[in-house]
Each structure stands twice: as structure tokens, then as C-alpha cells.
Amino acid sequence: xxxxxxxxxxxxxxxxxxxxxxxxxxxxxxxxxxxxxxxxxxxxxxxxxxxxxxxxxxxxxxxxxxxxxxxxxxxxxxxxxxxxxxxxxxxxxxxxxxxxxxxxxxxxxxxxxxxxxxxxxxxxxxxxxxxxxxxxxxxxxxxxxxxxxxxxxxxxxxxxxxxxxxxxxxxxxxxxxxxxxxxxxxxxxxxxxxxxxxxxxxxxxxxxxxxxxxxxxxxxxxxxxxxxxxxxxxxxxxxxxxxxxxxxxxxxxxxxxxxxxxxxxxxxxxxxxxxxxxxxxxxxxxxxxxxxxxxxxxxxxxxxxxxxxxxxxxxxxxxxxxxxxxxxxxxxxxxxxxxxxxxxxxxxxxxxxxxxxxxxxxxxxxxxxxxxxxxxxxxxxxxxxxxxxxxxxxxxxxxxxxxxxxxxxxxxxxxxxxxxxxxxxxxxxxxxxxxxxxxxxxxxxxxxxxxxxxxxxxxxxxxxxxxxxxxxxxxxxxxxxxxxxxxxxxxxxxxxxxxxxxxxxxxxxxxxxxxxxxxxxxxxxxxxxxxxxxxxxxxxxxxxxxxxxxx
Amino acid sequence: xxxxxxxxxxxxxxxxxxxxxxxxxxxxxxxxxxxxxxxxxxxxxxxxxxxxxxxxxxxxxxxxxxxxxxxxxxxxxxxxxxxxxxxxxxxxxxxxxxxxxxxxxxxxxxxxxxxxxxxxxxxxxxxxxxxxxxxxxxxxxxxxxxxxxxxxxxxxxxxxxxxxxxxxxxxxxxxxxxxxxxxxxxxxxxxxxxxx
Numbered sequence: 001x002x003x004x005x006x007x008x009x010x011x012x013x014x015x016x017x018x019x020x021x022x023x024x025x026x027x028x029x030x031x032x033x034x035x036x037x038x039x040x041x042x043x044x045x046x047x048x049x050x051x052x053x054x055x056x057x058x059x060x061x062x063x064x065x066x067x068x069x070x071x072x073x074x075x076x077x078x079x080x081x082x083x084x085x086x087x088x089x090x091x092x093x094x095x096x097x098x099x100x101x102x103x104x105x106x107x108x109x110x111x112x113x114x115x116x117x118x119x120x121x122x123x124x125x126x127x128x129x130x131x132x133x134x135x136x137x138x139x140x141x142x143x144x145x146x147x148x149x150x151x152x153x154x155x156x157x158x159x160x161x162x163x164x165x166x167x168x169x170x171x172x173x174x175x176x177x178x179x180x181x182x183x184x185x186x187x188x189x190x191x192x193x194x195x196x197x198x199x200x201x202x203x204x205x206x207x208x209x210x211x212x213x214x215x216x217x218x219x220x221x222x223x224x225x226x227x228x229x230x231x232x233x234x235x236x237x238x239x240x241x242x243x244x245x246x247x248x249x250x251x252x253x254x255x256x257x258x259x260x261x262x263x264x265x266x267x268x269x270x271x272x273x274x275x276x277x278x279x280x281x282x283x284x285x286x287x288x289x290x291x292x293x294x295x296x297x298x299x300x301x302x303x304x305x306x307x308x309x310x311x312x313x314x315x316x317x318x319x320x321x322x323x324x325x326x327x328x329x330x331x332x333x334x335x336x337x338x339x340x341x342x343x344x345x346x347x348x349x350x351x352x353x354x355x356x357x358x359x360x361x362x363x364x365x366x367x368x369x370x371x372x373x374x375x376x377x378x379x380x381x382x383x384x385x386x387x388x389x390x391x392x393x394x395x396x397x398x399x400x401x402x403x404x405x406x407x408x409x410x411x412x413x414x415x416x417x418x419x420x421x422x423x424x425x426x427x428x429x430x431x432x433x434x435x436x437x438x439x440x441x442x443x444x445x446x447x448x449x450x451x452x453x454x455x456x457x458x459x460x461x462x463x464x465x466x467x468x469x470x471x472x473x474x475x476x477x478x479x480x481x482x483x484x485x486x487x488x489x490x491x492x493x494x495x496x497x498x499x500x501x502x503x504x505x506x507x508x509x510x511x512x513x514x515x516x517x518x519x520x521x522x523x524x525x526x527x528x529x530x531x532x533x534x535x536x537x538x539x540x541x542x543x544x545x546x547x548x549x550x551x
Numbered sequence: 552x553x554x555x556x557x558x559x560x561x562x563x564x565x566x567x568x569x570x571x572x573x574x575x576x577x578x579x580x581x582x583x584x585x586x587x588x589x590x591x592x593x594x595x596x597x598x599x600x601x602x603x604x605x606x607x608x609x610x611x612x613x614x615x616x617x618x619x620x621x622x623x624x625x626x627x628x629x630x631x632x633x634x635x636x637x638x639x640x641x642x643x644x645x646x647x648x649x650x651x652x653x654x655x656x657x658x659x660x661x662x663x664x665x666x667x668x669x670x671x672x673x674x675x676x677x678x679x680x681x682x683x684x685x686x687x688x689x690x691x692x693x694x695x696x697x698x699x700x701x702x703x704x705x706x707x708x709x710x711x712x713x714x715x716x717x718x719x720x721x722x723x724x725x726x727x728x729x730x731x732x733x734x735x736x737x738x739x740x741x742x743x744x745x746x747x
Contacts, residue, residue: 049698049721049722051692052694052695053614053617053693053694054616089744090741090745091746092746134728134732135728135730136728139728139729142728142729145733148733149734154736155733155735156744168722169724169727170721170722295733298729307727309714309724311724319746340691341691342687342691342693345690346682359581359664360583361598364582367582367689368711370713371712400617400618400619401618501745
């Protein structure tokens, strides 16, 4: 390791939504930007349809088992956007007034649906988010909509960041989109950031931060082996005037915990208040004859459904419970989803099992009906129960397998509120799908890896109260000026919908403030870049809100 | 336990066989298959068609990419110890010529794995991990290239009914939608398709 640290104006940790958006705006504004990403940099042609360990699926995806909660997330340049399913709803209005476990509003006063809407607009433009129609909806989504309607519910095709002209409905989104149909950050913010001079270094895992005498930061990283992430291939340090942390809600607080010895006391909320976005899954085994009889379903080849393998993740959600007049912990969305074999099969339970419910003879029988499975994803309001224990030796997990599988230190013991909301949503999924014999339904077991989330949130959250939030309303880490957090860890609590849109909007919202902080530290940078493709209507809406931001 | 078994002439099974038979019996409990030959002891034979063993569970477990490979000897020893204790508790008389876990009938093997994977069991994490990889051998063939496994008639992928990919190993579905309006939209939907 060199004794002289490299220097950059802005060091961004992580290249998912929070990191890519920051890298783009700061580079486009004139700052010298370096991005450290702990995962590999995969190009579209490297995205494979292959479950073999070592394929793009396991290289780009991380599964971190905790105590009571397991986190699934991206681990590559582009972060979660590479492996996510591109559902991009805005969070409903009531979410911003949630009180959660603290008995008063969790969100900063400055953030509401109304104040966030212009930033949602920017993201919608930048990621080409479009409202789907019924012709875009997969067989699985259509079946879910039909079942909802049959049970007296509404159902909505989702807004998504997918170019349907390129999509082949292969359902391999979690391994990266080979066809560039999914509007991951690899096709918008990141190439635009690079065009403006940002440097992205893959396989660089940040371990901790320290401070220089002049108030800048030194970012300490290990280089990760490109195939076997258990191995390290070096280490280094980069010095930066501003640090933007966006390593994901499962990693950002761990880096900060490890930095405490060097930076001084961290805000109390670092590594607390973790939310799994209230996520829960149910698997239904559809009676094909009933699907044909009840809804007249016909794929044109004699099959009513049998289409679990076909589609593009979630396409339809039921939002009847997203009603702000209902009490907290009773509001949730129910969304059709696809989950690949492996992770998506072992936790599924046999309806009415007489023996073991998640393995064995009866489980094998339902695996034989896999094409007739319909997966329903529930997002309730959880209680921010998650707390991170002491950091592991490196990274955010002790890595077990060469890729993908690790053991982390997150503990999550669901409260009565969370358990009650899961039970209520399970009962509703069952009611909808078992009506008139359409299906047999069981929730996934939480006995094996605890609860699980594909949308980790809130472990370094923003708020107005220093006791219960780690960031102020500009995403700056309390008592550590010049460190900003812009990933899912900044979101105060569960959103009842897919959070990517909100994470991205909050990151967009944070940018003018980060630019101002950079300017005050002598960096020559301005705010005001258009969308990555040059579109300007989103920018035109937010600029009037920021009269002094253009430097 | 292993050396004990190896040294006992009556039991006859060499260490390698003990390890293989025990892991096969464990994998077969997770996803059962049919016996490969008449006196197949590892596979309980409670199901037709291939199970985790035929799907390649041992190949996957012994691959260093999993990270579980180095712990397999310990897991074999432990599960046989647990099986002996279980047999004693249930007053069973296990056949001494095979490892104790293999000597259990399928319902007892399943009951023991249930016990080992129940929240609160001190070794739960290891048995869940072992079970996870056994399962993955069957339902995602994580030790094989997926397109090739499909081509070769992998028992798990075939049983689950995955369709064949195109010639380039990629899946594409031309037909994917009923194209029907199945439900009313939520009344509070914004113009861009979000909840209000």
C-alpha cells in the first residue's frame, strides 16, 4: 500500500441508486469523482441465464444471512438496479406521516409526498419509467389481477423502468438484463457519469473512513478477488473532501460502525432502525382447471396458466389496503412477483403438509407443479426492529461461498405490530387466491433464514430527531460534516411499495445540498445537470425550488 | 464417530463410504428420489424419479465454491451422532452395518432434520446450509450450466417443468400476456401509475 493516498474531490461508496445519481450530478457539475464499488463490473453481454455458481447471477447478487433477517441485494457496478425487478411506484402519501416505533413523525418535516414529487419526476424522466397497460402484464400478473377482481379487489399494472420493445419476458432480471430492456443504472446515470469524467473502480470494498487534519476524509478499501470474494487482492486509501456513502442499507452502517474508532462517536441511529420494508412472500399453487373455469384463462395452446417461468418480475399489484385512513401497521400492498428457483423455492411451504413443510416428499410434489406457482409479495409497515451487531472482520459479512452467500451481524426480532401485519396480509392473500378453489396458499417459512428482504432500508436514516435519526434532512451524517448517505439506509421506514423510486428520488433531492457542501469545501462544482439522456423537463421543475443552487 | 465406524469390522463400511452414504441419505431426505439399485441403502426410496442425489447433490456439496465443502466431514460425524441419540431415544435398533443416519427410516430421517433445523437448535445454521445446497442441486442445478443441464435431462429442472432455452442458451418468450383487462384500477391511481 502506498504511503501517499490518492486524492479525489468526491468519493462515492457504492454504485447503486444512491451512488450512481450522486456520481452523475457531481461529475456533470464539474467535480472530480471516484466511485468505489465492491462488486464486479459486468456488461450486458456477460449477463447469463445460468444458475451455476460463478455465473452472473451469483457474481452480481448477494444473500446475507443474519439473525432473524436475511438481506438480498445487488453486488456489482449498478448495485441493486442490475438485479432488481424495476417496479417504480411512488410511495403513497400516508407513508410520510408514519410514526413507527417512535411515537411521532419519522420523516423530516421537510419531506412529504408533495415535496418529493418533483424529485420523483426527475427519476421518472431519467429512468424512463412508464405506466404499463394490460398488454404488458405477464400471465402471472393477469392471473393475480383476475383473482383480485374475483375477490372484489382492484388491481393495477405497475409503473416500471423497462423498455418493453426490448423485453423478451425471460424472467432473468435478477441475473442482470442481457437485452438492456431493464433500465438499470448501467444504461443511464453511470455511463453519463463516466462521460463527465467519473471513475468507477469495481471490486473495491470500503472498510472504514478516517479523517485528515484539514477535515477531509481518508477512505480505506480492500481489493476483492474477482471470482472468489472470500479472497483479498490488496488494499489502499483515497482521500476526499466529500464522501457520499451508498453501499446499501446492509453495508453503509457497518462501514460507519467500523469507522467509529477513527472518526469518533457515531449518531445513535447508525446501525439501528433497520427495516426490511415489511416484506413477506406467499406461494400459491394454482389449480389450472379452476383458473380456466373461473376466469376463462387460455394461453392459446390449451394451457390456462402454467406460466410461472414467463414474465418480467412483478407486473400487477393490489393497493386496496394503501388507505391513509387505516391505522398504521394495517396498510400494505400485495404484488405479484417472480422468484427464481433456489432462493425462491426452498422457503416455500407445502399447503396442508402432514410432514415437513419446506423439504421432503410432499415438497417434491409441489416442486413438480412449479410452473403453476404464483408468488405474491407483501410489503407491510414493519417496526424498524433491525439492529446491527459488531462489524465482521471485513465487509458486511463473513463470506461463506465464493460469491453470493455470507453471514452478517444484523439482528431482527419482529414486534407484535410486524407479526400482526404479516398475519393479516397472509390471510388476505389466502382469501383472494383460495376463493372458489383457485389455489392452495402458504407463506414462506421464516424458520430457516429468519425474515428476508430484497429492499433493506433505514439503517442510517434521516429525520429531525438526533436520537432516532443518523442523518439530517439534507442526508448529511450528524456530527460528521462532509459525509452524506444517499442509499436505502437513509429512508426512515417501510414504504408499503417497492422502494427504488423513493431511494432514487431522495438521492436526487440530496444533490443540490451536496453540491453546496462541496462548494464550501473549495470544490468547483455546480448543480443543474439534465437527465442522463439530456432531457430537461425534470430539471425545469426542480430548479425554481433551488434559487441559489446553480453556483 | 467416523474412526469408530471405520475400525469396527462388523460395520464394514470404509470412511469414504460412510461420508458418501450419509450425505446421500441427508440429500435424499431433503428431496427424495427412487432407489438406484435394489439394495440402495442411502436412498430411502419414498419417491419416484430422481431426487437431490440423482440431481448431483454430492457434486455440489463437494465443490469448493459453496464454502461448505470443508465442513462436510464434521457434518457427517454430527448427523450420525444425532441419529444414534435419536435412535436411542426412540428405542430403535439401527442396523450397525450402515451409518446411523442411513439406518433410520425415511420418517425418522425427516423428523431428525426437522429437529436440527428448528429455530433455537444450536447447530441450526449448519443444517440449514446443508439443506439449502441439497435443495439447490435439485431445483436449480447450481453445479451445472443450466442450459446444458436442461439438454442432459437434469432430473430436478425437468421435474419442475422448466422450458428449454433457445439455441444460444437464453430464454425468450414471445407469448407472455393474456392481453386482457382483468380488474378495475384503484381509484386513487396517479396519471403515471403510482398510488396517490
